[in-house]
Amino acid sequence: MIKFIILGFLNYGQFTGYDLKQMMTYSTSNFISASFGSIYPALNKLEKDGLISSTKVVENGRYKKKYTINKIGEDEFIRWLEEPIDFMRSYEDILAKVFFYKKLPKESTIKLIEQLIEDINKKIKELEKLETMIKKEAEYFEISTLYFGRDHLKFMADWYGKFVEDIKQR
Amino acid sequence: MIKFIILGFLNYGQFTGYDLKQMMTYSTSNFISASFGSIYPALNKLEKDGLISSTKVVENGRYKKKYTINKIGEDEFIRWLEEPIDFMRSYEDILAKVFFYKKLPKESTIKLIEQLIEDINKKIKELEKLETMIKKEAEYFEISTLYFGRDHLKFMADWYGKFVEDIKQR
DNA sequence: TAGCGCATGTAATATGTTACATGATTTC
DNA sequence: GAAATCATGTAACATATTACATGCGCTA
Numbered sequence: 001m002i003k004f005i006i007l008g009f010l011n012y013g014q015f016t017g018y019d020l021k022q023m024m025t026y027s028t029s030n031f032i033s034a035s036f037g038s039i040y041p042a043l044n045k046l047e048k049d050g051l052i053s054s055t056k057v058v059e060n061g062r063y064k065k066k067y068t069i070n071k072i073g074e075d076e077f078i079r080w081l082e083e084p085i086d087f088m089r090s091y092e093d094i095l096a097k098v099f100f101y102k103k104l105p106k107e108s109t110i111k112l113i114e115q116l117i118e119d120i121n122k123k124i125k126e127l128e129k130l131e132t133m134i135k136k137e138a139e140y141f142e143i144s145t146l147y148f149g150r151d152h153l154k155f156m157a158d159w160y161g162k163f164v165e166d167i168k169q170r
Numbered sequence: 171m172i173k174f175i176i177l178g179f180l181n182y183g184q185f186t187g188y189d190l191k192q193m194m195t196y197s198t199s200n201f202i203s204a205s206f207g208s209i210y211p212a213l214n215k216l217e218k219d220g221l222i223s224s225t226k227v228v229e230n231g232r233y234k235k236k237y238t239i240n241k242i243g244e245d246e247f248i249r250w251l252e253e254p255i256d257f258m259r260s261y262e263d264i265l266a267k268v269f270f271y272k273k274l275p276k277e278s279t280i281k282l283i284e285q286l287i288e289d290i291n292k293k294i295k296e297l298e299k300l301e302t303m304i305k306k307e308a309e310y311f312e313i314s315t316l317y318f319g320r321d322h323l324k325f326m327a328d329w330y331g332k333f334v335e336d337i338k339q340r
Numbered sequence: 341t342a343g344c345g346c347a348t349g350t351a352a353t354a355t356g357t358t359a360c361a362t363g364a365t366t367t368c
Numbered sequence: 369g370a371a372a373t374c375a376t377g378t379a380a381c382a383t384a385t386t387a388c389a390t391g392c393g394c395t396a
Binding site for chain 1: 197198200201260261262265268269270271272297308309310311312314315316318319321322325329333340
């Protein structure tokens with residue numbers, strides 16, 4: 001996960017691990033935040049795997065390692081972005097992709113979100129079947145968690161429905 | 171996390187690791203599911219720590235290890251349930267507690283949920299401040315993730331608001 | 341000169357998954 | 369007799385956090 005957020009930000013320029021942490025704090029902390037303890041090892045692994053490259057520089061007398069994304073990294077990032085959204089993962093995972101959707105052609109974005117909505121609606125129907133099956137025996141708080149699940153998915157389908165309409169009209 | 175789900179289920183009787191996995195599959199898979207690879211080690215640790223005890227039995231010629239919750243386990247479970255809900259964790263974590271709220275007196279449950287709603291509303295105000303600050307520079311998809319965050323929290327506050335009213339009227 | 345911000349990194353810990361290993365009983 | 373289900377467990381891996389370790393430059 002953190003891997004793709006890093007690749008995403010490196011699409012916009014050269015940054016240090018410290019820069020990336022700042023960017024996450026200011027713009028993605030709402031759904032993804034990372035500590036230095038995950039950013040630095042992730043950067044090292046990405047470089048080892050050839051997705052990014054680093055240059056050692058001294059700026060204002062300070063030693064820095066600036067990272068640049070490579071072609072392989074760009075390709076892997078786009079491949080990830082274009083993958084259908086797995087809505088059963090947390091909503092944070094969905095937002096991590098949405099955050100970078102401007103990198104994709106408008107039609108791709110629209111297709112991905114419409115697919116997402118369809119998948120969510122399928123899941124809602126499944127849940128509603130389950131509900132009618134276990135309604136009688138289940139305890140109040142237990143069944144309430146099912147109702148929350150259902151309503152939460154309805155909220156998601158609804159929100160992304162409006163979102164996709166908004167994207168179409170832009 | 172898995173630890174408290176196990177303790178929660180052991181409040182209802184004696185079960186094996188296999189039983190617990192089944193119960194999760196059928197009733198909490200909506201927000202929590204666990205593999206045997208996490209259930210069995212968790213059971214061993216809980217026993218080592220004295221929160222649960224096991225008895226080896228042979229049923230239908232099959233070797234089983236049935237677990238019982240101890241007083242320490244019960245106390246620790248209730249302590250966890252009574253803790254204020256940390257809504258910044260995933261909604262799955264919230265549901266994990268709600269699922270077992272029948273173990274708590276009605277007034278405690280109501281207080282916990284009302285506190286949750288208050289915390290969510292505070293966070294919504296923070297987000298709205300942030301929005302007005304960065305509205306101008308931010309890119310469409312980037313700011314959309316903020317809007318989702320805000321609307322998602324509003325959905326949560328709303329849902330739990332109705333929930334607490336329903337609990338009061340029962 | 342103390343403290344904060346910038347900058348990188350490691351070690352210990354937490355928490356889980358997937359795959360593997362084993363073996364019994366029940367069902368078709 | 370094969371396959372599914374019951375039943376327990378370990379090993380390798382994945383992914384992250386928190387705390388620690390280090391050191392420079394700027395500002396009060």
